[in-house]
Amino acid sequence: MDSQKELLNKIRILEFVLHDTGLYLDTHPLDQEALRYYRTNREMLDAAIDEYTSYYGPLTMDAVLSKNKWTWIEKPWPWEVEA
């Protein structure tokens, strides 16, 4: 697996951890251990997204860094990637 795919997969895993923990917290909003777990993973996700964006381009529209070109529309879009 190349480093772009590897980093994207790390982001995917961390986002899923946050989402799934968030679902648990929706019904257990005072669970301190879950709150700590969420915060730790969010810090790791923020760092991973910053690293991905600086090397490979934006994952969200507001993360476009280039000043002279709108890189948001650059291919491939997620459904265009071949196995």
Next chain:
Amino acid sequence: MWTYEKKLQYPVNIRRPDPAAAKVIITQYGGPDGELGASMRYLSQRYTMPYKEAIGVLNDIGTEELAHLEMVSTIVHQLTRNMTIEQIKESGFDTYFVDHTAGIYPVAASGVPFNAGTFQSKGDAITDLVEDMAAEQKARTTYDNILRLVDDPDVRDPIKFLREREIVHFQRFGEALRIVQDNLDSKNFYAFNPEFDRPRR
């Protein structure tokens, strides 16, 4: 994939219940030219669109329409809060009320439930973008008609915002169509379908 932001794209703060207005405005949630169909149309059409600028427009407008259907739902919800049974009977909202109480459900003003038959994903770049331009105009007309029927400025203000967005989207789809045509055979735009036919080597 998507993440949710806990805010509306444009604020909705309606003070006075008006079930008669709700009964017509809900058509922009589940009706033939509504925001649900708009979002599903553009997000479905993205996959076979070959040109990055047009993909961007379909992706990003399809996403914005999700924010618009949340705004329309909020308008309908705020118009149907704290209604009396008398208001429900007098306004004609009773035909909706009997099936959905004050819940939000995607129907046309006529009461017909949301139907994916109101939009296409034809797999042809010109065909789809021409439909998209027409769809934005049909939604714009619907918002114009709502503005003829509703006087409350609390309701008119977000409706005017939504109407304006239809005009901006029409412009962007027109530009996307031009970009598609720039990539085709200028003597015969229909010589091949760039979403299906493979370019000659």
